[in-house]
Amino acid sequence: MATQKTSIWSKSKRHSKAAKVAAFGLVLGQLFTAAWAQPCHALFFGYNQQAEAYKQQGDAARDAQNFSMAINYYTSAINLLPYDAAQNLADLYYARAIVNDVSGQYQRATSDWQAAHDNYAKCVQQGQNQPGVNVSYDKEYEDELGRMITWRATENPNSSNYMEDGPMQRFSTPGNIKVFIDTTEASGFSYDLRYLIFQAMYTWCSFSGSPVRMTQWNSADGADIIVQRANAAGQIGFGAGGQTNAQPSGQGNFIGKSYTRLTTSGYSGSNMSQADKDRLFNLALHETGHALGIGGHSPSGLDIMYFKSPLLKLSDRDTTTLRMMYQ
Numbered sequence: 111m112a113t114q115k116t117s118i119w120s121k122s123k124r125h126s127k128a129a130k131v132a133a134f135g136l137v138l139g140q141l142f143t144a145a146w147a148q149p150c151h152a153l154f155f156g157y158n159q160q161a162e163a164y165k166q167q168g169d170a171a172r173d174a175q176n177f178s179m180a181i182n183y184y185t186s187a188i189n190l191l192p193y194d195a196a197q198n199l200a201d202l203y204y205a206r207a208i209v210n211d212v213s214g215q216y217q218r219a220t221s222d223w224q225a226a227h228d229n230y231a232k233c234v235q236q237g238q239n240q241p242g243v244n245v246s247y248d249k250e251y252e253d254e255l256g257r258m259i260t261w262r263a264t265e266n267p268n269s270s271n272y273m274e275d276g277p278m279q280r281f282s283t284p285g286n287i288k289v290f291i292d293t294t295e296a297s298g299f300s301y302d303l304r305y306l307i308f309q310a311m312y313t314w315c316s317f318s319g320s321p322v323r324m325t326q327w328n329s330a331d332g333a334d335i336i337v338q339r340a341n342a343a344g345q346i347g348f349g350a351g352g353q354t355n356a357q358p359s360g361q362g363n364f365i366g367k368s369y370t371r372l373t374t375s376g377y378s379g380s381n382m383s384q385a386d387k388d389r390l391f392n393l394a395l396h397e398t399g400h401a402l403g404i405g406g407h408s409p410s411g412l413d414i415m416y417f418k419s420p421l422l423k424l425s426d427r428d429t430t431t432l433r434m435m436y437q
Contacts, residue, residue: 161190165202168209172420173385177209184209196236200229200251208418211411216267219411220259227255265409271431272415276406278435279356281334282364284322287402290333291326297338300378306387307337307372310394314402317429321436322402333367335401337394340371352393354400368401370394392422399428403435 168183184206191199207222230251237245265275281287291307292298299307308326315323327333340346346353352372359366372393375386382390392414399415407417413425 158190161187161198164190165205168205172205172209173388175420175422177213180209181206181213194232196229196232197248200226200233200248203229208411208420211416211418212420214410214412216262216410220262223255223259223262227252227259230255262409267408267410267412269427271427271434272406272408272410272413273431273434275408276404278405279358279363279365279403280436281322281403282359282361284436287322287324287335288327288333289324289335289337290328290330292330292336292338295377297341298377299339299374300380303374303377303379303390306379306391307394310391311335311337311398313395313424314398314432317424319433320429321433334365335368335370335398337370337372339377340373345371346373351389352397354397356401356403356405365403370397370401372397388422392420395422395424399432402432404431 164183164187168180168187171177171180171183184202188199188202188206191202193199203222203226207219207226210216210219210222230248233248234245234252237243237248289308289311291304293301293304298304308324312324314320324335330336340352350373352370354368354370356368357366358364372390374390375382379387396414396419404415408415408427408431410416410425410427411419412421413419413427414421414423415428415431
């Protein structure tokens with residue numbers, strides 16, 4: 111989306127990239143793409159070291175939830191690069207598209223997604239003339255972003271909810287959803303991280319009029335939602351930090367059980383930075399939406415269920431959508 115990544119902004123050389131833009135319109139029972147994921151291309155700003163510095167400052171501003179500042183830094187980096195720096199420009203437009211979306215600048219984000227798409231296409235063209243250069247992932251970005259741009263043209267990011275943007279299912283007993291968060295060193299989380307994850311999950315229960323209630327369960331047996339750490343290659347799709355598989359119960363439009371995997375830098379939170387903990391909180395918050403039955407993604411970057419949301423709270427559209435699902 112099979113290499114696990116501990117940071118959404120991890121870097122690897124162009125010929126060994128392992129990333130993929132999230133697909134849209136995924137259905138329940140499939141693997142859902144997580145938030146906090148971005149192409150992990152190398153950003154080698156040989157053309158201009160100042161552009162690289164601006165990119166790093168933009169990343170830091172984004173991590174601090176200062177999206178307007180991030181936009182300014184990414185813009186400064188873009189403006190310093192020559193037109194033929196396609197790889198770097200593609201990744202910068204991608205990064206700026208996300209922060210434009212989460213700032214509510216939908217049309218500006220759409221323009222950035224188009225620019226990212228066009229530069230990935232240019233990478234493919236450039237790479238075809240360079241023996242030994244693997245352009246397969248650039249081609250995937252080009253194709254996926256093309257589909258996303260077409261999808262965005264049909265969406266209304268300002269509607270009161272996003273019920274129509276993906277298949278919706280639900281638990282038959284929303285007032286008693288049992289959550290098991292693995293604490294084994296092999297595939298789980300330390301107790302401090304389990305607490306953080308459940309805090310994020312319980313956010314979906316704590317807003318006014320929430321139709322769901324969750325309790326922690328001490329075993330995978332009998333649990334409705336099972337949360338584990340991604341600890342092996344291939345468990346999480348390219349470019350993603352977490353995935354959820356919501357399995358139907360076989361009776362009506364109900365979920366039988368949801369399985370969620372989240373990526374962290376390790377078992378324990380003792381050596382994690384606050385930014386890393388925020389990323390884990392964000393992943394858990396987003397994936398819980400899928401675990402509760404939200405099958406697709408919101409077109410609005412203001413919602414936690416936006417496909418690359420870096421947010422740490424629910425929007426009114428998130429809460430309205432969940433209420434409507436469980437009417």
